[in-house]
Amino acid sequence: MDKKIIPKTTLGRLPRYLQYLKTVSASGCKTISATSIASNLFLGEVQVRKDLALVSGAGKPKTGYDVDRLTQDVERHLGQHEMASAILVGAGKLGKALLDYYGFREFGVDIVAAFDCNEKVLNSSPMSKPIMSLTEMKDFCKKNNVRIGIITVGQGSAQSVCDLLLDCGIIAIWNFAPCNLNVPNGVVLKQENLALSLAHLKNQIS
Amino acid sequence: MDKKIIPKTTLGRLPRYLQYLKTVSASGCKTISATSIASNLFLGEVQVRKDLALVSGAGKPKTGYDVDRLTQDVERHLGQHEMASAILVGAGKLGKALLDYYGFREFGVDIVAAFDCNEKVLNSSPMSKPIMSLTEMKDFCKKNNVRIGIITVGQGSAQSVCDLLLDCGIIAIWNFAPCNLNVPNGVVLKQENLALSLAHLKNQIS
Numbered sequence: 001m002d003k004k005i006i007p008k009t010t011l012g013r014l015p016r017y018l019q020y021l022k023t024v025s026a027s028g029c030k031t032i033s034a035t036s037i038a039s040n041l042f043l044g045e046v047q048v049r050k051d052l053a054l055v056s057g058a059g060k061p062k063t064g065y066d067v068d069r070l071t072q073d074v075e076r077h078l079g080q081h082e083m084a085s086a087i088l089v090g091a092g093k094l095g096k097a098l099l100d101y102y103g104f105r106e107f108g109v110d111i112v113a114a115f116d117c118n119e120k121v122l123n124s125s126p127m128s129k130p131i132m133s134l135t136e137m138k139d140f141c142k143k144n145n146v147r148i149g150i151i152t153v154g155q156g157s158a159q160s161v162c163d164l165l166l167d168c169g170i171i172a173i174w175n176f177a178p179c180n181l182n183v184p185n186g187v188v189l190k191q192e193n194l195a196l197s198l199a200h201l202k203n204q205i206s
Numbered sequence: 207m208d209k210k211i212i213p214k215t216t217l218g219r220l221p222r223y224l225q226y227l228k229t230v231s232a233s234g235c236k237t238i239s240a241t242s243i244a245s246n247l248f249l250g251e252v253q254v255r256k257d258l259a260l261v262s263g264a265g266k267p268k269t270g271y272d273v274d275r276l277t278q279d280v281e282r283h284l285g286q287h288e289m290a291s292a293i294l295v296g297a298g299k300l301g302k303a304l305l306d307y308y309g310f311r312e313f314g315v316d317i318v319a320a321f322d323c324n325e326k327v328l329n330s331s332p333m334s335k336p337i338m339s340l341t342e343m344k345d346f347c348k349k350n351n352v353r354i355g356i357i358t359v360g361q362g363s364a365q366s367v368c369d370l371l372l373d374c375g376i377i378a379i380w381n382f383a384p385c386n387l388n389v390p391n392g393v394v395l396k397q398e399n400l401a402l403s404l405a406h407l408k409n410q411i412s
Contacts, residue, residue, distance in 0.1 A: 005409055005410060006409065008402060008403075008406045011402060011405055011406060011409065012399060012402045015384075077409075078405070079405070079408060079409070079412065082412070084408050084412070086404070092303075093299075093302060093303035093306055093307070094300075094303040094307070096299060096303075097298075097299035097300040097302075097303045098400070100299055101299070101300070101400075101401075103384060103400075103401040104400075104401050104404055104405075106401060107401050107402065107404065107405030107408070108405065108408060109401075109404050109405060109408050147411060148404075148407065148408060148411070150404075171411055172407050172408070172410065172411045174403065174404060174407055178221075178309060188407060188410045188411055190403060190406070190407045192400075192403060193218060194304070194307075194309075194310075194398075195307075195309040195310050195312060195313050195315075196214060196217060196218050196313065197214075197380065197396060197398060198292070198310055198313065198315050198354075198356075198380060199217055199284070199285070199310075199313030199314065199315060200214045200217060200396070201354065201378050201380055201394060201396045202285060202290050202313070202314060202315050202354060202378070203211055203212065203217065203283075203285070204211060204378065204394045205353060205354070205377055205378045205394055206285065206288070206290070
């Protein structure tokens with residue numbers, strides 16, 4: 001499958017393109033121009049052409065893009081046809097908020113379970129996703145082909161949780177603990193620091 | 207007060223500098239070199255000099271930085287002496303997780319209250335921060351000089367909540383709803399899309 005890594009900014013616009021293309025398709029149109037897409041989505045035309053070139057190729061002169069093909073290409077890049085399973089470790093407030101958030105599915109990721117060492121929180125997700133003991137993690141990851149792990153534990157245990165995830169076959173880690181993690185080459189690590197985002201906002205008005 | 211807007215990456219390292227400077231001060235040292243700081247924090251020396259030039263100025267040849275002065279400058283840029291108050295609207299799972307997260311204080315921001323239109327969630331924060339009705343928001347913001355607003359409601363009501371916040375005197379908005387917001391010039395807007403971060407991570411391993 002021909003699939004490039006596309007920039008996060010482009011990726012962020014794909015759900016809007018998809019939504020619009022579906023209304024175009026529903027209205028019976030078979031082709032659509034970059035100009036129409038741009039004006040309907042309040043985007044620049046150059047921007048639209050660049051985005052769509054990354055996911056689908058260029059439109060044809062005069063006719064534009066084939067709506068069905070473009071829709072399929074956008075869906076493919078959003079990964080909606082190949083849902084990836086993720087797990088998270090640390091079923092505290094933030095962990096549970098992420099576990100029960102369904103917006104991830106729009107981008108082709110499903111957080112299928114959480115793990116925690118605190119027995120009190122086990123099996124307690126309101127959306128009935130399982131919260132399990134850490135001892136069950138390795139088996140679960142193998143059976144469900146999980147390759148994405150999310151760390152929502154405190155700073156003190158983040159590295160040991162990270163090591164545990166790697167041992168379970170995880171190759172991409174999204175870390176919410178405010179600390180640096182050591183991962184081997186080939187593992188993708190994304191550090192999320194919410195406090196830092198808020199601090200940066202504050203600094204802009206101070 | 208001489209205070210520049212410093213890059214987010216530098217800001218992110220300030221808590222580490224501060225922690226280290228406190229141990230240096232406790233050991234009785236009055237001055238410290240960029241070389242020592244760099245080697246102790248596993249950072250590049252050029253990086254350290256650049257960071258500290260932004261918050262405090264250059265060290266002196268041979269003696270380096272004055273530990274007390276540097277500590278004060280780092281603290282000032284972290285804004286710990288001038289805590290800013292923020293409120294959030296939408297006391298769902300994510301809203302409550304942010305409301306009760308104390309890591310923001312390290313960067314000089316305190317989320318002091320949440321607001322929601324659902325009466326069932328009012329007054330229910332486990333950390334005993336108030337969750338109030340939207341009708342009380344304007345008075346609260348004025349009395350507490352709140353200038354930062356966080357939006358954790360759904361996409362459908364985000365713009366109306368945004369307008370309400372602006373009407374309350376808010377000048378910086380952190381939006382977690384997955385949609386674009388219209389704000390007037392002069393208002394700082396930071397769009398947070400957690401689903402997008404996860405999607406980007408997924409695309410790097412697909």
